Amino acid sequence: MPYFRKTALFGLLILPLIASSSTSRAAGNGVNWDEVQKEALELFIQYLKIDTTNPPGNEIRAARFFAGICKREGIEHQVFEPSPGRGVIWARVRGDGSRRPIVLLNHSDVVPHSKEFWSVDAFSAAIKDGFIYGRGAMDMKSLGMAQFVTMLTLKRAKVPLKRDVIFLATADEEAGGLNGAGWFAKNHPELIKGAEFLFNEGGNNIVDSSGKVLSVGVGPSEKTPAWLRLTATGEPGHGSTPRANSSVNRLLRALNRLLDYTPPIQLTPVVEQSFRSVAQLMPPQQAAKYANLREAVKDPDFLRQLESDPFARSIIRNTISVTVLQGSNKINVIPPVATAEIDTRLVPGEKLDRWIAELRGVIKDDSIKIEPILSFEANDSPTDSELVKTVAAIVKQKFPEAVITYPVLAGFTDSHYYRDLGVMSYGFSPFVAPPRELGGGFHGNDERIGWKAYVEGVKFFYEIVEQLAR
Ligand SMILES: [Zn+2]
Structure with a gap:
């Protein structure tokens, strides 16, 4: 300009x-x-x-x-x-x-x-x-x-x-x-x-x-970080002879399940209040929805529209971003250990233990270790x-x-x-x-x-x- x-x-x-x-x-x-x-x-x-x-x-x-x-x-x-x-x-x-x-x-x-x-x-x-x-x-x-x-x-x-x-x-x-x-x-x-x-x-x-x-x-x-490390282990070997349950394969399956999972909507009072305060800026029909978000999210059309905004989508639930991956450092070596770090964020008031239990239920593989790297109340x-x-x-x-x-x-x-x-x-x-x-x-x-x-x-x-x- x-x-x-x-x-x-x-x-x-x-x-x-x-x-x-x-x-x-x-x-x-x-x-x-x-x-x-x-x-x-x-x-x-x-x-x-x-x-x-x-x-x-x-x-x-x-x-x-x-x-x-x-x-x-x-x-x-x-x-x-x-x-x-x-x-x-x-x-x-x-x-x-x-x-x-x-x-x-x-x-x-x-x-x-x-x-x-x-x-x-x-x-x-x-x-x-x-x-x-x-x-x-x-x-x-x-x-x-x-x-x-x-x-x-x-x-x-x-x-x-x-x-x-x-x-x-x-x-x-x-x-x-x-x-x-x-x-x-x-x-x-x-x-x-x-x-x-x-x-x-x-x-x-x-x-x-x-x-x-x-x-x-x-x-x-604000939402709170629950940064987690996932560790998968398995028998190591040569890349020429694949192993179905190698560390990398286990980890990828676990991550795939997480990617397919959308955590449920959790409306805490402070999030509802946040939407209510913004309602004052909206045209009347939308304002009514924002003013009563708990009811409004039951309407699939409204929810679809709301969730088209990545911020709104994130603020009403816990979220998962897979960010760091580590397997073998050599192409023909099946490594004994593979790790992923995932940046998960929790709605205000959520408890870390409950969240990890939820993720375990999604991953469905108890051999994968889940450890917190950083988390706050x-x-x-x-x-x-x-x-x-x-x-x-x-x-x-x-x-x-x-x-x-x-x-x-x-x-x-x-x-x-x-x-x-x-x-x-x-x-x-x-x-x-x-x-x-x-x-x-x-x-x-x-x-x-x-x-x-x-x-x-x-x-x-x-x-x-x-x-x-x-
Ligand atoms: Zn700053």
Whole structure:
């Protein structure tokens, strides 16, 4: 698309945001937003330039970057190195202690990128056509920096807070978080003791191409991984004399049965609620179906239509993806062992043992070993909490036509570690812009964010946290 079209579109969608920002002067009184947003942009650029590709991570660089600013600003902080090169930073601006803390959680690692598919250097933080490019621009250095600038601004403006505001940037989220959020939750739960709320990635906002904000999401839950390894054994031999029950053959039969199997629909309350919240955006006939999903899925026509969407299909049941296969490493050798790794994902509330028993029933071969590689309990956070109400109230002021939705993620974030500690944790993104402004997507090529969408998001996030913490 030519440059002028981008700019014109950009101007249009930003106008309502800027107009609304001037009407909400109450938040951040005394804060010079032009200056804060300019600095937020500069800090974001510096942050994007830090290569924290996981593996190996090197998130200690990010932790030290934040620590440097905290030191200069007199913000209480601690840096941890869970294993060499991996870094976690915790920082806190104190409230008067009369209410419980809020945690702003983000991860500083980013996924690898393929140079040949990028039009710019992924760690140059190039600014082009109104966008800032960089690995992590969407996932999730933009939100991490919005969280940091929020804490920094509260501190500098000396906003009288009732709650502590805790900033926590952790490592290793993209590989399951065991060297980051998981490590922190296990080793330093005292540093977020008593926390009531936590903001994390995993929100989802819908804005149409004209810039009209249709919905702002506050995510109360997500599916949980149950990554499994299947191991088949059998008599080894020479490829010239096939064996019907070789390890590879057993494994393939088992996998075929899994591929032919569609796990049953399991509608948990949080998934039903998620569909109900989206119903408000639908034309009447469809809305009625979404509002009562339990009944609606009994209608085969509706179900067929619903399941044509891969996301909807995944969110209403446990899922199975066969991803890693290993047999012989030589073409004429029948190996004694063959393994497969399968990425299964469970609906919130599902139990691992029950699920493995279900899979055993499908596979019908007790000689195949099934072992978990990674799995968590999946918990929900309530949608009638003060945090959700605060977001809804500010959304109502800023985007009066938007509805609040409660998305359940098909993927997973670090939130489960903190839900397990009893902290109400939510996926929320303050970047409210049409999809094209949030370009390249999570983990995509040429990952980028419109810089105006970013700076407006910083302010939106600040307003919410300030209101909740005051
Ligand atoms: Zn992420």
